[in-house]
Amino acid sequence: MQLNKLTIEEAHRGLKNKEFSAVELTEACFDSIRKQDEKLNAFITITEDQALAQAEKVDNKIKNSHQELNILEGIPVALKDNILVEDIKCSAGSKILESYIATYDATVVEKLKAAGSIIVGKTNMDEFAMGSSGETSYFGSTKNPHDLTRVAGGTSSGSTVAVASHEALFALGSDTGGSVRLPASFCGVVGFKPSYGSISRHGLIAMASSFDQIGVLSKTVKDSAYVYEALAGIDKFDSTTRKQKINVFEDIDKDIKGKRIGLPKEFFIEGMDSEVKELVLKAVAKLEALGAEVVEVSLPRTKYALAIYYVLVPAEVSSNMARFDGVRYGYRAESANLLEMYLKTRQQGLGDEVRRRIMLGTYVLSSGYYDAYYKKAQQVRRLIQQDFEDVFKKVDLLLTPTSPTTAFSLGEKFNDPLTMYLADVFTVSVNVAGLPALSLPAGLVNKLPVGVQLIGKQFDESTLFNIAEQLEKKL
Ligand code: GLN
Numbered sequence: 001m002q003l004n005k006l007t008i009e010e011a012h013r014g015l016k017n018k019e020f021s022a023v024e025l026t027e028a029c030f031d032s033i034r035k036q037d038e039k040l041n042a043f044i045t046i047t048e049d050q051a052l053a054q055a056e057k058v059d060n061k062i063k064n065s066h067q068e069l070n071i072l073e074g075i076p077v078a079l080k081d082n083i084l085v086e087d088i089k090c091s092a093g094s095k096i097l098e099s100y101i102a103t104y105d106a107t108v109v110e111k112l113k114a115a116g117s118i119i120v121g122k123t124n125m126d127e128f129a130m131g132s133s134g135e136t137s138y139f140g141s142t143k144n145p146h147d148l149t150r151v152a153g154g155t156s157s158g159s160t161v162a163v164a165s166h167e168a169l170f171a172l173g174s175d176t177g178g179s180v181r182l183p184a185s186f187c188g189v190v191g192f193k194p195s196y197g198s199i200s201r202h203g204l205i206a207m208a209s210s211f212d213q214i215g216v217l218s219k220t221v222k223d224s225a226y227v228y229e230a231l232a233g234i235d236k237f238d239s240t241t242r243k244q245k246i247n248v249f250e251d252i253d254k255d256i257k258g259k260r261i262g263l264p265k266e267f268f269i270e271g272m273d274s275e276v277k278e279l280v281l282k283a284v285a286k287l288e289a290l291g292a293e294v295v296e297v298s299l300p301r302t303k304y305a306l307a308i309y310y311v312l313v314p315a316e317v318s319s320n321m322a323r324f325d326g327v328r329y330g331y332r333a334e335s336a337n338l339l340e341m342y343l344k345t346r347q348q349g350l351g352d353e354v355r356r357r358i359m360l361g362t363y364v365l366s367s368g369y370y371d372a373y374y375k376k377a378q379q380v381r382r383l384i385q386q387d388f389e390d391v392f393k394k395v396d397l398l399l400t401p402t403s404p405t406t407a408f409s410l411g412e413k414f415n416d417p418l419t420m421y422l423a424d425v426f427t428v429s430v431n432v433a434g435l436p437a438l439s440l441p442a443g444l445v446n447k448l449p450v451g452v453q454l455i456g457k458q459f460d461e462s463t464l465f466n467i468a469e470q471l472e473k474k475l
Contacts (some may be wrong), residue, residue, distance in 0.1 A: 106203020178427025187452025318361025
């Protein structure tokens with residue numbers, strides 16, 4: 001048995017029944033990292049010593065106490081390198097933070113540590129989570145394990161590949177416009193992004209604060225559900241967290257007869273790969289066979305989602321990035337005076353995509369343009385939320401492709417930002433509206449994975465997991 005290939009559920013059972021130890025499970029993951037990561041480039045930092053020490057503690061508990069074993073206890077996890085772990089480097093994929101050591105644990109990390117999970121390392125990502133392919137990282141691109149000449153999808157590229165290639169049993173990423181779901185779709189794993197306000201963002205390096213959510217990469221729907229239950233909830237350090245129903249296991253095994261699934265017609269557009277479409281429609285047929293009722297719906301303002309995303313996100317980015325100025329964190333350029341130090345630090349420390357967004361964001365927020373761009377985009381954001389609210393009066397869940405294509409080639413879109421932005425055309429509106437969504441592997445086209453996206457009502461993770469779980473069993 002290759003322990004690193006187990007799901008969380010299977011590994012938990014094995015640990016509980018003493019079939020293997022947490023140290024053995026953790027070592028299996030490090031073996032896999034050693035064998036593969038040079039070519040995959042999923043990790044920026046490996047935390048082997050701390051992980052093995054933690055695993056030993058779990059083993060002692062299993063040996064010496066009769067206390068119930070937590071579901072995540074002893075389970076190896078990889079964390080995207082924009083989530084702070086005390087005393088461990090946190091680079092956000094950027095040169096400017098190459099030497100930055102986090103001074104505290106993110107709330108999700110505190111919760112994982114309390115649950116007894118084993119942190120195996122920090123994963124590669126697009127710089128400050130800006131990109132769609134994993135190629136903007138200062139530490140080089142992460143490769144797709146299904147085809148090393150292709151992108152893994154971004155921006156949680158390393159976390160996704162770590163799960164897809166069994167270097168960890170699950171991973172955390174962040175999703176501002178699709179960064180958990182898109183790589184999940186490209187690499188053939190489950191990628192879950194919770195409702196905005198479900199999981200604390202405290203200790204997540206901010207990209208666009210009103211869009212960002214920490215999400216889960218896992219091998220199965222149930223595994224994501226376990227992690228969600230462990231991490232969700234109010235946090236006094238994140239005032240946007242909300243009280244909500246967290247227990248999703250009550251409903252997860254229920255049958256889905258009579259559930260109403262909406263197919264938004266705006267998401268089945270021309271230009272979509274026909275074989276991808278075919279697989280997505282096959283998933284729809286499976287839902288019908290399970291007794292769900294499938295109806296066509298319309299989200300008329302979808303066509304504006306990408307445009308307003310790329311106004312509002314850069315605006316928030318430009319504000320959030322102001323703190324990286326060479327004074328407080330990380331890299332500082334040699335210079336003769338303070339102004340030159342600011343300018344050179346940001347020029348040398350930040351990559352092209354990050355600087356492009358700072359410029360775009362500063363522009364749309366500047367007086368004279370604010371009303372035309374930023375304010376207008378905020379108004380359209382509200383209308384897009386309204387579209388979803390209207391549609392969710394009629395259906396329980398929406399189903400769309402996660403991406404119009406399978407993983408593209410490394411370098412293919414790198415020098416063409418607009419084409420790159422289009423990779424997120426199906427995922428961004430979910431963040432615009434703050435909804436929960438999950439990408440589920442639906443099969444392969446030319447040996448490359450395809451994902452279907454399920455989108456739920458805000459804070460109705462329960463229905464989302466229930467329908468995803470029932471569909472997963474049939475795919
Ligand atoms: N690709 C999108 C962007 O570049 C989404 C990124 C993300 O979700 N972090 O903004």
